[in-house]
Amino acid sequence: MGYREQPSTRPGIACLWSRDSATGGAALIVPDACVDVIWHRETGRLWVAGPDTGPHRSAVGPGTLVGLRFEPGHTALGVPVNELRDARVDLADLWGGRGADLADRLAHTSTLLAAQRLLLSALPSELDPAAAAIGALARRTGSVREMAERLGLGERRLHRRAVAAFGYGPKVLHRVLRFQRALALARDGIGQAEVAVRAGFADQPHLAREVRALSGESLGALVRPVAGPGQ
Structure with a gap:
């Protein structure tokens, strides 16, 4: 393929x-x-x-x-x-x-x-006018309270806007974007310990758990050459 x-x-x-x-x-x-x-x-x-x-x-x-x-x-x-x-x-x-x-x-x-x-x-x-700001914040933090305060929104309103624009609440959006950041770093040849730090995980075991939870695979398996999406 x-x-x-x-x-x-x-x-x-x-x-x-x-x-x-x-x-x-x-x-x-x-x-x-x-x-x-x-x-x-x-x-x-x-x-x-x-x-x-x-x-x-x-x-x-x-x-x-x-x-x-x-x-x-x-x-x-x-x-x-x-x-x-x-x-x-x-x-x-x-x-x-x-x-x-x-x-x-x-x-x-x-x-x-x-x-x-x-x-x-x-x-x-x-x-969505708020989506760019929500996405930028979700790349940096998983704290719903912090995101809501920075955007001047209530937490429930933030959640509704995030779900409509991304399909996820802000906390899940943060997890997915952080996971994708880790994948990009690993595919650039960066070691997993450094990936964990740079992508914002607590430590390497945290990285491993999140990758497994979101993909069903290890990070090493995901970064091997693949044929691309079939959707």
Whole structure:
């Protein structure tokens, strides 16, 4: 399987990605606070992968997947993100005829680049005005009280806004973003003890417990080369 990722310069879009496989297969998807819109060229299926709270094993048949990944807190799908949490939903079920029309237009694209450009043009990102601030704070602290005080919000209001924008409450959002920070550091070749310190864990055992809880795997297993997401 060949997985390729192309960072996007557009605000709100984390990347465009694709995966080619002659035989299909399963992939481990771990929480990243992101929403993906994914098209499978061979079957024509167009679906949304919501933010996960734990590991998800996906199985996709052979062919080409084309995906667009929103930054955490960004979506253009017209529903609160918590309605997509831990879910895989056909876009037509959310958008009706608009989703079916987009799938038909994708089926008529002749190249991967054309399919990616169509997804970009059809899926403008939107950001809850408070989401950027919530996300920035959640990268630094898991204290709901501190986040609420810094944003001038009550804790319940903060929780409602975080859940609608990210699919998670602020404490879970912090855990997921910290986990992703640890993965990025480990993939850069940094040792696990230093990863724990730099990513904000209490110590290396704390890092190991959190990685296992969120992914079902050890950090070492996760940083081995993989084929990329199948969603």
